[in-house]
Amino acid sequence: MTSSDAPTPSKPSADIYAPGFVKDLFDRCSGRYRLFSLVLSFGFTERWRRQCVAALPIENLAGASGYDLMAGTGEIWPHLLKPHPDIDKITAIDISTGMHRRALARLHRHRAHKISFIEDDVLASRLPDASAEFIVSTFGLKTFNESQHRALAKLTARVLKPGDVFAMIEASDPKGWFLRPLYLFHLKRVLPLIERVFLRGAQDFTMIGAYSTNFGDASGLASHLRAEGLTVSYRRHFFGCATSVAGIKGED
Numbered sequence: 159m160t161s162s163d164a165p166t167p168s169k170p171s172a173d174i175y176a177p178g179f180v181k182d183l184f185d186r187c188s189g190r191y192r193l194f195s196l197v198l199s200f201g202f203t204e205r206w207r208r209q210c211v212a213a214l215p216i217e218n219l220a221g222a223s224g225y226d227l228m229a230g231t232g233e234i235w236p237h238l239l240k241p242h243p244d245i246d247k248i249t250a251i252d253i254s255t256g257m258h259r260r261a262l263a264r265l266h267r268h269r270a271h272k273i274s275f276i277e278d279d280v281l282a283s284r285l286p287d288a289s290a291e292f293i294v295s296t297f298g299l300k301t302f303n304e305s306q307h308r309a310l311a312k313l314t315a316r317v318l319k320p321g322d323v324f325a326m327i328e329a330s331d332p333k334g335w336f337l338r339p340l341y342l343f344h345l346k347r348v349l350p351l352i353e354r355v356f357l358r359g360a361q362d363f364t365m366i367g368a369y370s371t372n373f374g375d376a377s378g379l380a381s382h383l384r385a386e387g388l389t390v391s392y393r394r395h396f397f398g399c400a401t402s403v404a405g406i407k408g409e410d
């Protein structure tokens with residue numbers, strides 16, 4: 159074999175689901191994340207966070223404590239505390255130092271007494287059994303693969319108390335919608351272009367397109383949650399551009 163026939167060793171591609179990879183990605187994005195997410199989703203992310211809270215199958219969370227998983231900079235807290243001002247405590251968990259610092263430094267000072275942080279990979283964290291009366295999570299599902307979704311379902315079932323509730327939402331691939339090609343064009347072409355031109359980014363937001371199309375929708379997570387014995391309702395939002403799972407852990 160001549161040297162030109164020899165196969166070129168290919169560089170191993172990064173595991174985009176490795177916690178270290180995701181942490182670095184969000185550390186780099188943290189400064190621009192809030193604005194980027196609000197403007198380029200045309201405000202839909204705020205609406206979907208509200209709908210996620212509304213999907214919690216409970217009227218009253220007075221005195222309750224629970225988790226915000228993949229909390230970012232606490233984007234859901236205003237939406238959670240507005241209808242449920244008497245929540246006792248929200249424990250936010252996020253792997254990214256950047257997101258976590260920003261949440262601490264700039265935002266939510268007036269609600270700080272209700273919030274505590276755990277900076278950790280949620281799937282590796284040792285959250286105690288039956289330690290939550292509610293779990294919420296917004297836009298943190300797409301950076302998990304199938305086996306990580308299974309682990310997230312196990313964690314949800316383990317840390318909720320019987321009778322207690324959860325709701326999670328994620329941007330999704332609106333399969334079957336006639337405007338899907340336009341939506342995917344926005345996600346995969348327009349967003350990265352805007353990032354390059356206006357945000358001088360390192361194409362980090364380009365990854366969102368890849369994660370979102372790999373994720374598909376939250377129906378897989380719904381199955382894993384049901385397999386853990388939870389009662390789950392699955393819902394599509396705005397033609398499937400986001401999907402959510404919400405439900406309850408039955409009494410033993």
Ligand SMILES: C[S@@+](CC[C@H](N)C(=O)[O-])C[C@H]1O[C@@H](n2cnc3c(N)ncnc32)[C@H](O)[C@@H]1O
Nearest residue numbers: 184228229230233252253254257279280296298
């Ligand atoms: C797209 S942001 C969502 C932030 C926020 N919840 C919102 O509504 O915008 C996803 C967040 O998930 C966090 N994250 C990703 N993988 C994680 C993991 N394994 N453990 C904890 N946090 C994780 C990232 O650091 C990032 O802050």
